Amino acid sequence: xxxxxxxxxxxxxxxxxxxxxxxxxxxxxxxxxxxxxxxxxxxxxxxxxxxxxxxxxxxxxxxxxxxxxxxxxxxxxxxxxxxxxxxxxxxxxxxxxxxxxxxxxxxxxxxxxxxxxxxxxxxxxxxxxxxxxxxxxxxxxxxxxxxxxxxxxxxxxxxxxxxxxxxxxxxxxxxxxxxxxxxxxxxxxxxxxxxxxxxxxxxxxxxxxxxxxxxxxxxxxxxxxxxxxxxxxxxxxxxxxxxxxxxxxxxxxxxxxxxxxxxxxxxxxxxxxxxxxxxxxxxxxxxxxxxxxxxxxxxxxxxxxxxxxxxxxxxxxxxxxxxxxxxxxxxxxxxxxxxxxxxxxxxxxxxxxxxxxxxxxxxxxxxxxxxxxxxxxxxxxxxxxxxxxxxxxxxxxxxxxxxxxxxxxxxxxxxxxxxxxxxxxxxxxxxxxxxxxxxxxxxxxxxxxxxxxxx
Numbered sequence: 001x002x003x004x005x006x007x008x009x010x011x012x013x014x015x016x017x018x019x020x021x022x023x024x025x026x027x028x029x030x031x032x033x034x035x036x037x038x039x040x041x042x043x044x045x046x047x048x049x050x051x052x053x054x055x056x057x058x059x060x061x062x063x064x065x066x067x068x069x070x071x072x073x074x075x076x077x078x079x080x081x082x083x084x085x086x087x088x089x090x091x092x093x094x095x096x097x098x099x100x101x102x103x104x105x106x107x108x109x110x111x112x113x114x115x116x117x118x119x120x121x122x123x124x125x126x127x128x129x130x131x132x133x134x135x136x137x138x139x140x141x142x143x144x145x146x147x148x149x150x151x152x153x154x155x156x157x158x159x160x161x162x163x164x165x166x167x168x169x170x171x172x173x174x175x176x177x178x179x180x181x182x183x184x185x186x187x188x189x190x191x192x193x194x195x196x197x198x199x200x201x202x203x204x205x206x207x208x209x210x211x212x213x214x215x216x217x218x219x220x221x222x223x224x225x226x227x228x229x230x231x232x233x234x235x236x237x238x239x240x241x242x243x244x245x246x247x248x249x250x251x252x253x254x255x256x257x258x259x260x261x262x263x264x265x266x267x268x269x270x271x272x273x274x275x276x277x278x279x280x281x282x283x284x285x286x287x288x289x290x291x292x293x294x295x296x297x298x299x300x301x302x303x304x305x306x307x308x309x310x311x312x313x314x315x316x317x318x319x320x321x322x323x324x325x326x327x328x329x330x331x332x333x334x335x336x337x338x339x340x341x342x343x344x345x346x347x348x349x350x351x352x353x354x355x356x357x358x359x360x361x362x363x364x365x366x367x368x369x370x371x372x373x374x375x376x377x378x379x380x381x382x383x384x385x386x387x388x389x390x391x392x393x394x395x396x397x398x399x400x401x402x403x404x405x406x407x408x409x410x411x412x413x414x415x416x417x418x419x420x421x422x423x424x425x426x427x428x429x430x431x432x433x434x435x436x437x438x439x440x441x442x443x444x445x446x447x448x449x450x451x452x453x454x455x
Contacts, residue, residue: 023137023138023139023140023141023142023152023159024138024139024161024163025139026139028138028161029135029138029139029161031161032131032134032135032138032160032161033135036160036161037054037370038126038130038131038134038135038160039124039126039130039131039134039156039157039160039176039370039371039372040134040157040159040160040161040162040171040369040372041054041344041369041370042054042344042369046309046344050120050309050342051120051122051309051342051343051344052120052122053122054122054124054370055122056125057122057123057124057125057126057370057401058077058121058123058125058396058398058401059125059398059401060077060398061398061399062074062075062077062398065399067399068182073321074317074320074321074395074396074397075317076317076318076321077123077315077317077396077398078118078119078121078315078339079318081118081119081121082118082119083116083117083118084117084118084119085117086114086115086116086117087099087107087114087115087117087311087340088107088111088113088114088115089107089108089110089111089113090111092104092107092108095311098309098310098311098342099310099311100310100364100366100376100378100389101364101378101386102376102377102378102379102386102388102389102390102412102414103115103311103376103389105386105389105414106332106389106412106414109414109417110331110332113331113332113335114335115311115335115338115340116335116336116338116339116340117311117340117341117342118315118339118340118341119341120314120341120342120343121314121315121341122343122370123314123315123396123403124368124370124371124402124403125398125401125402125403126176126401126402127401129155129156130155130156130157130176130211131156132156133154133155133156134156134157134160135156135160136156137152137153137154137155137156137157137158137159137160138159138160138161140152140153140216141153141158141159143164143166143167143170144248144250144251145248145249145250145251146250147164147165147166147302148166148248148249148250148296148297148298149247149248149249149250149251149252150170150247150248151248152216153174153210153216153247154210154213154215154216154219155210155211155213155214156176157171157174157175157176157372158170158171158174159171162304162346164304165302165303165304165348165349166302168304168346168348168365168367168372169293169297169302169348169365171367171372172292172293172365172367172372172373172374173223173245173293174210174223174247175371175372175373175405176211176371176402177397177400177402177403177404177405177406178208178211178397178400178402178404179207179208179211179212180206180207180208180212180439181204181205181206181207181439182203182204182205182206182439183203183204183407184201184202184203184204185201185202185203185204185228185407185422185423185424186198186200186201186202186232186422186424187199187200187201187280187281187282187420187421187422187423188324188328188420188421189281189282189284189418189419189420190328190329190330190331190332190418190419190420191418192413192416192417192418193417194330194331195330196324196328196330198232198233198324199280199281199282199284199420200230200232200233200236200279200280200281200282201230201231201232201233202228202229202230202231202232203228203229203231204226204227204228204423205226205227205228205229205439205443205444206224206225206226206406206439207224207225207226207439207440207441207444208223208224209222209223209224209225209441210222210223210224210247219247221246221247221248221252222244222245222246222247222252222255223245223246223247224243224244224245225242225243225244225245225441225444226242226243226444227240227241227242227243227444227449228240228241228242228280230280236261237261238259238261239258239259239260239261239279240258240259240449241256241257241258241259241269241272241279241280242255242256242257242258242259242266242444242445242446242449243255243256243257243272243294243295244256244444245295249296249298254295254296256268256269256270256272256273256295257269257446257449258272259449259450265450266446266447266449266450272287272295273287273288273294273295273296274286274287274288274295274296274299274358275287275288275358275359275360278290280422281420281422284411284413284418284420285410285411285420285422286359286360289377289388289390289411290422291405291406291409291423292373292374292375292377292390292392292405292406292409293374297350298353298356299352299353299356299357299358300350300351300352300353300356300358300363301350301351301352301353302348302349302350303348303349303350303351304346304347304348305347305348305349305364306346306347307344307345307346307347307369308344308345308347309342309343309344309345310342310343310344310345310347310366310376311340311341311342311343312340312341312343312345312366312368312375312376312394313338313339313340313341313375313376313391313392313393313394314339314340314341314343314368314375314394314403315339315341315394315396315403316338316339316393316394316395316408317395317396318337318339319333319334319337319338319339319393319408320393320395320407320408320424322334322337327421328421331417331419332412332419333419333421338393343368343369343370343375344369345366345367345368345369345375345376346366346367346369347364347365347366347367348364348365348367349362349363349364349365350362350363350364350365359381359382360379360380360381360387360388361380361381361382361384362379362380362384363377363378363379363380364377364378364379365377368394368403370403371394371402371403371405373392373394373403373405374390374392374405375391375392375394375405376389376390376391376392377389377390377391378390381415385415386414386415387413387414387415388411388412388413388414389411389412389414390409390410390411390412391409391410391411391412392405392406392408392409393405393408393409394408395407395408406423407423407424408421408423408424409421409422409423410422
């Protein structure tokens with residue numbers, strides 16, 4: 001298949017096969033320069049001041065930090081903040097309207113768990129070019145392929161003033177966290193009997209053609225190209241997964257490959273999606289839980305519930321810099337290292353679509369209004385039991401600038417016990433990105449994957 005097909009041609013073809021959904025008007029888009037932030041959040045704080053107004057985010061770079069240098073760790077930019085209040089199983093009803101069902105279940109399951117809530121810091125920021133592109137996207141981006149594709153968007157939030165659940169979902173898929181990135185990534189598991197072990201460790205490399213292309217016409221329709229090359233444990237060293245994700249699942253074939261050392265070849269792996277057990281997490285997680293959302297998501301139907309004030313993880317640089325011994329508890333992460341804040345979030349509910357199958361029959365997503373990232377995700381099984389609680393701790397990286405979530409996420413199993421954290425490096429170079437301009441598309445191909453994975 002020719003992966004260089006012009007996105008312009010693809011978009012034109014879709015006009016004949018799928019009815020597109022209208023973008024916002026120019027008058028509505030002007031709100032992005034007044035009452036809304038450049039990415040579409042409410043600029044103003046909330047009524048009681050517990051959520052402050054957005055003032056541009058946090059962009060002050062730490063001069064002592066060197067991206068990618070071993071031992072150079074991002075500091076906790078808000079280390080002087082004091083805990084406002086602590087939520088436990090004993091007082092959780094007092095804060096029930098600010099907690100997701102997953103958080104309530106976690107507090108009930110583990111009575112010694114707690115949430116330290118800090119002052120809300122609306123630290124999210126992005127470069128001016130992202131803001132400019134977002135403004136243009138507001139009036140030109142449209143849903144196609146029954147909501148599972150987009151046309152007319154590039155280099156910014158596609159739907160800063162969303163009208164539907166699908167638009168909010170795409171905002172997460174295309175949220176800003178830089179253009180190119182490399183980092184050491186590892187996954188630690190806490191088993192149901194409380195044992196901690198390393199599931200995998202390797203190098204994660206990603207680039208975002210969606211943010212690199214300089215125009216809609218120059219974009220080939222592949223939103224992100226990335227691969228993960230596993231180094232540990234020794235039995236899995238050299239195994240690799242590569243993904244070329246797309247902006248339209250209805251009209252562009254997603255590229256997904258896997259390299260298995262025993263087979264000595266790269267093969268297409270369409271099963272690396274949906275509820276297939278994720279090999280990186282030793283099968284504890286599902287592939288579509290990766291990065292809070294990974295690959296196609298058309299097995300469910302989606303409903304936009306609206307916006308709520310919810311306590312979510314945010315600005316967790318202190319936790320990101322901790323060692324596995326410091327952060328990993330037998331049943332849950334060390335609560336004293338976690339930072340929770342009150343933010344406005346968009347809520348989307350997903351239920352299994354007719355004729356489709358997925359072991360997680362119902363999900364509820366919580367999207368941070370300032371970044372469009374999924375910060376929390378609740379999941380129920382087919383019997384209606386609260387089962388899976390996914391979290392994204394959010395790392396503040398002013399040098400990008402961005403609040404990055406794809407490097408510190410995981411899932412609690414609320415039925416069987418146990419949890420995992422994935423994407424984070426707890427080594428000497430804890431979650432230190434190398435924002436490497438040399439990462440190009442020809443380094444993230446099936447041919448290159450075979451060379452990198454070979455042992």
